[in-house]
Amino acid sequence: xxxxxxxxxxxxxxxxxxxxxxxxxxxxxxxxxxxxxxxxxxxxxxxxxxxxxxxxxxxxxxxxxxxxxxxxxxxxxxxxxxxxxxxxxxxxxxxxxxxxxxxxxxxxxxxxxxxxxxxxxxxxxxxxxxxxxxxxxxxxxxxxxxxxxxxxxxxxxxxx
Amino acid sequence: xxxxxxxxxxxxxxxxxxxxxxxxxxxxxxxxxxxxxxxxxxxxxxxxxxxxxxxxxxxxxxxxxxxxxxxxxxxxxxxxxxxxxxxxxxxxxxxxxxxxxxxxxxxxxxxxxxxxxxxxxxxxxxxxxxxxxxxxxxxxxxxxxxxxxxxxxxxxxxxxxxxxxxxxxxxxxxxxxxxxxxxxxxxxxxxxxxxxxxxxxxxxxxxxxxxxxxxxxxxxxxxxxxxxxxxxxxxxxxxxxxxxxxxxxxxxxxxxxxxxxxxxxxxxxxxxxxxxxxxxxxx
Numbered sequence: 001x002x003x004x005x006x007x008x009x010x011x012x013x014x015x016x017x018x019x020x021x022x023x024x025x026x027x028x029x030x031x032x033x034x035x036x037x038x039x040x041x042x043x044x045x046x047x048x049x050x051x052x053x054x055x056x057x058x059x060x061x062x063x064x065x066x067x068x069x070x071x072x073x074x075x076x077x078x079x080x081x082x083x084x085x086x087x088x089x090x091x092x093x094x095x096x097x098x099x100x101x102x103x104x105x106x107x108x109x110x111x112x113x114x115x116x117x118x119x120x121x122x123x124x125x126x127x128x129x130x131x132x133x134x135x136x137x138x139x140x141x142x143x144x145x146x147x148x149x150x151x152x153x154x155x156x157x158x159x160x
Numbered sequence: 161x162x163x164x165x166x167x168x169x170x171x172x173x174x175x176x177x178x179x180x181x182x183x184x185x186x187x188x189x190x191x192x193x194x195x196x197x198x199x200x201x202x203x204x205x206x207x208x209x210x211x212x213x214x215x216x217x218x219x220x221x222x223x224x225x226x227x228x229x230x231x232x233x234x235x236x237x238x239x240x241x242x243x244x245x246x247x248x249x250x251x252x253x254x255x256x257x258x259x260x261x262x263x264x265x266x267x268x269x270x271x272x273x274x275x276x277x278x279x280x281x282x283x284x285x286x287x288x289x290x291x292x293x294x295x296x297x298x299x300x301x302x303x304x305x306x307x308x309x310x311x312x313x314x315x316x317x318x319x320x321x322x323x324x325x326x327x328x329x330x331x332x333x334x335x336x337x338x339x340x341x342x343x344x345x346x347x348x349x350x351x352x353x354x355x356x357x358x359x360x361x362x363x364x365x366x367x368x369x370x371x372x373x374x375x376x377x378x379x380x381x382x383x384x385x386x387x388x389x390x391x392x393x394x395x396x397x398x399x400x401x402x403x404x405x406x407x408x409x410x411x412x413x414x415x416x417x418x419x420x421x422x423x424x425x426x427x428x429x430x431x432x433x434x435x436x437x438x439x440x441x442x443x
Contacts, residue, residue: 008395009430025398048394048426055427065427098389098403099330105407106419107393135402136395153402 006031006044009065013043013077014143021141026094028108030067030115030131031139032074033091033160035146036083042143043083045074049107050114067114090124091148091160093139095131108132128160163312164340168349170308177354178250180205181243188239199231202246211249211442212242218438220278221245243293248274251300252443259306261314262343262399269307270443272397273300278432279387282425287383287415298363299384305347305364306399312339317400324404331401332368344368371408386411386422394426396433 006012006023014021021044023031035042045064052059052066063069075085092115097108112131119126130137130150140149140157148160161169183201187193203209209230216233217223221241227233234242255273258266280299281291306313313320316338323334335342348365363380366373367388370381385408392403412418 025395027395027398027403028393029395048430049423054420054423058427065430096393096403098393098405098407099328100407105389105393105422107423108403134404136398153398153400 006046008046009048009062009070011043011045011064011070011074011077013041013074013081015039015041015081017144019143021143022138024138026137026139027096028094028105028111030092030094030111031137032071032115033093033139033141033148034074034078034083034088035141035143035148036078036087037089037146038087039082039084040143041078041081041083042141042146043074043078044139044141045070047071047111050110067111068118071115071118085124088124089127089146090119091128092126093130093137093148093150093160096134096136097132099134130160162340167308167312167339167341167346171346171350171353174254174308174350174353177356178205178208178253180208181246181250184246185243188243195231195234198234198242199229202230202234207253208246208249211252212245214438214442215245215248219435220432220439222435240291240293244296247293247297247300248277248439249442251297254304254307256443257307259303259310261310261312261317262306262401263310263397267440267443268397268399269303271440272391272399273303274436274440275391275394275396275429275433276300276302276384276387278436279391279425279429280383282428282432283383283387283390283415286421286425287417294357294359295363295380295383298360298380299387301347301351301360302364302367302384302388303343303347304350305343305345308350309335309339309341309343309346313343313400321400324401329404330368330406331404332406342368368405369408371410382411382414386415390422390426390429394429 003020003022004012023046029048032045047067047070048065050067052069059069063073095108095112136153138151149157150160151157216227255270259269263269277296277300280295284292319338320334323329332342348361351361363384366381367384370385
């Protein structure tokens, strides 16, 4: 059993049933976990910002930094290991905001909106989601069971 | 003894701040300083010496060939980066034990602090066109209060988090309600204990509420605030309080920044951090 750590602005995939894909410290960033139970393929993306037009060159270097380049990259990487879109179970967590969030620090909200728009446009259903509020989250995807677990700061690990 | 009195008493147990930094700053301030002279002052402090060499060789300071002696490091780094490296090396020793209660791992507080210090320079460059070593020091020390308050927070975590989740208090306000003092104010007192200039003490004490500082002309607390919030949003270090912080909205208009500018700074920080592993790994 090994933990593959997904950093900030990073994505990892696996089809090894003994792996766990883990990402820590989601503040306003969002983690997307995907799993194809037939192919046994899973992937985890931790993106930082909603929109790659902010820095196109950066997005080319590291698509995982932005929602609109990271999500397609995650799916494509999983197809490469034999996953199929129609079987993939998609879950999302993160997108926290600071308190009495006015129009200023809306990165968490913008990250949530960006992801919903992309999934809606591509006819992808989000099976489970724990987003918003103001706490940090850790996400774990178990490649054996396909289950995604989530832990909020100071709390217990729960299935998402 | 009341909790707040016990907390304040703990400040006395913090060792004095290493004088190497201020000695070097004074030397560099003279027009006729010599490199061997500066190197000799640094060499008197073995832990700083070792760390300076590590940092001079890090990708963040961009060395193309290995730097083996302090004298080479002084020449290569130049005045400004040398001061940054000395401050980083001096401050790191206080963060070795971490801040349980706030962070799961001992190194998380240091990682968060380095991220905020680097972010403060990115923002300073974007806003004023220049980097700022005083700001760097203040940013690196902004959470220094947590090294003392951590164990008190750990003991009262249930009460504090309840005030946050049920009563809508920020984590800082909840600390103050339960313990009688918050980590920012306590950090300001540690800066006083170290006889730091008041601009640094104020920037630490008001890093969550720069709008409450009466000295309106100071921009350091605002820059530290902005750098800290940006790093918290990015999940840098990920303390127990998460994003339970007050938004001080004026900060962006104060500096004529758009949200996009802040997002661009976050991209720059992710680049800087990948080069700054050696700064983070010194503890």
